[in-house]
Each structure stands twice: as structure tokens, then as C-alpha cells.
Amino acid sequence: MKDNASFNILPRSFYSLPTLQLAKELLGCLLINETQEGVTSGYIVETEAYMGPEDRAAHSFNNRRTKRTEIMYAEAGRVYTYVMHTHCLVNVVSGPPGKPEAILLRAIEPRDGVDLMMNRRPKTGKDLTNGPGKMTKAMGITMGEYGGFFHKGPLYIAAGYQPESISTGPRIGIGNSGEARHYPYRFWIEGNGYVSR
Template sequence: MKEYYSFNILPKEFYELPTLQLAKELLGCLLVKETSEGMTSGFIVETEAYMGPEDRAAHSYNNRRTNRTEIMYAEAGRVYTYVMHTHCLVNVVSGPPGKPEAILIRAVEPKDGTELMMDRRPKQGKELTNGPGKLTKAMGINKEDYGGCFFEPPLFIAEGKQPKEIVTGTRIGIGNSGEARDYPYRFWIKGNGFVSR
């Protein structure tokens, strides 16, 4: 499949930005996934940053190095997928090698392949992709994508459209992480209907 040739895939160097800056720069970019069923894409409209060993909400807090978190210690721009409850979530590895930081993609606004998304997840409107587990199911992103690179197919991020205004707030679903629950590490496009909440 060669649909990706029409996209301007963001280069490896893009991911070398500091994590909090990268979490904002990802907003408006296109998340694209190619599968044997077809290609889907969506504009990233919400992200959450996780700042590594010092961040109690991060999987790598206290340098917890496990089979699951191993990819977080690799170069920036790698794919970190994991299953929480029954949902697969997708993260962008950030930070320099050995400093395990990551950015959760929380929501996307569908662009290409909407019918395929609805076949996989029979919902309409914002419910299709307005959450981290919803977007992965709709786009066919799964554990097999773990360890890939966001700067090359089949799962990649491309240039999109510049957001007009970005809002900053606290992260969601991390109530047991002490002071980290109050860190302003969630970013979203103001007024976009696909933001999770």
C-alpha cells in the first residue's frame, strides 16, 4: 500500500523536542495507520505528557524498567503501545535515550477512512475517536505496533493543520499518583469536539 506517499511524514528530528513542547507540537498533526483493510488517519487533538522517573503518573516512575516499558528508554519517536483494562493505548516515546518519557495520544479528529473506523468501532460523531482506547480501536492500532517508529509506515505521524489555540490542564485518570495528578501536562485544541472531556 502506498497511500502514505501523499503525506509529509514528520522526520525523526521532530521528536527530539523537549517532551512538554512536543506534546503541544503534536496537536494538529495527522496520525496515520495503514493495515491490510485500508488506511485511516486523524488529526491529533489531545495529548498527555509523562515526564519519566520523577513523574509518579509515568510508567517509568522510579526507573521501573520492565518488558512493557523497555521501549520508553529508546530514541524519541518510537511507538509505545500497551493494554489497560481491555483497551490498547498509543504513546510517542520522547526524551533522549535512557530518559524514559512519553506522550499519550488521547484523541483524534477523523480525516481519512472514516467508514473503516466505523466498521471497527460502530459509533458516530465524536464517540468514534474521543478517547485513547477509542481511537486505537477505530484506527486498528494494537500491541503489534509496539517498538515501531512514528517517522515511517505503517503507523506514522505527518504534517497536519496548525491549531488556533491550545489549552493546558491536568491529566485524566491518574488520581492515585499524589502531587503528579495536579501537573498541567494535558494539552488539547480549544473548541474541538473530539477532545475526550
């Protein structure tokens, strides 16, 4: 990263935490995207964990292995992007190699490059980045990031701040996943206005 001095990029070892713990530790971290248009960043305020072959809501449920999900079987700390409807969503691959788990980044509180974010997504206030598709569009995150490492960029995760209080609840938008829709695998910074709901 050209401006690396101003960001404390988290090392690859950070991602070796168990998935549910990592999903909480990511809260307050800084997501940074370096593009030709400029650098944007924001604090991660909401995450959702997907626990692999046993989790009916996970793309890798039942060890489903496709071209899309292949990166989930790689080492932790890789970038898993996929398109849902028209939105590109971004996940952190977690779990050891061969155990396909991932954490969806659902929302950020913008920090750097807010004007650039608003050019890409002409919204104001929390509506700019308070959802997984809104956030990626504002930050210019695309399928081109698929398979990269968050410690190598151009999409990075850096140290941010320690949230005072974290809330836990069921995930959103997975109604057809049986009992898995009730699992308390969504985490968010309590009271933050950029949380999706």
C-alpha cells in the first residue's frame, strides 16, 4: 500500500482465530480499498459468520465445492467475493484449510474517501454503507478481489478501535435455511448508526 504508514495492516496470523471469535474481533477494524480512483476506508461495524459444511446457510453446506466456493477451502485471511442479485459481497475466509468457513462483512462506518464513496453511490448518511451491497459499491470492491489476501491488498484490513459493546443475533436474509436461520452468528457494534438494521 502506498500510504501504508498511516494504517496498521493486520498480519496473516490474525485470521487464525476460530471463526465466531474472528467475526467479533473484526468489529472496529478498518477495511481499506486501494483503487486507481483513490483510497477509501471504513470501520467494520457488522459481520455474519458462516460455519461451513454443517451450516445450512453457508455456501459450503454439505461440503458443496464449486468454482465460486473454491476459495473457502483455502487458508484463512483470503478474500471471498461473490455476486448476489446485482451486488458484489465480500467475505473473510476463516477456519483452517479444507474447512470452508467465512465471515460476511455487512456494514462499515466510513472514514477515508467519503467523497469518492458518494460518487460511486450517491447517498448520504448511514444509507451510504449500512448494508453489504451498499458498502462494496461505495468502496469500489469488485469480483477482481476474489482470492486475494487481506494482509497484501489492494483490499486490506487494519487495526482500528475496540468497540465498547457488541451485540449478537440471528443472521439476515437466509429464510430458506431451516434451523440455521436462528443461529446467533451475526455480530454488530451496539448503538452504531451504520449497522444494517
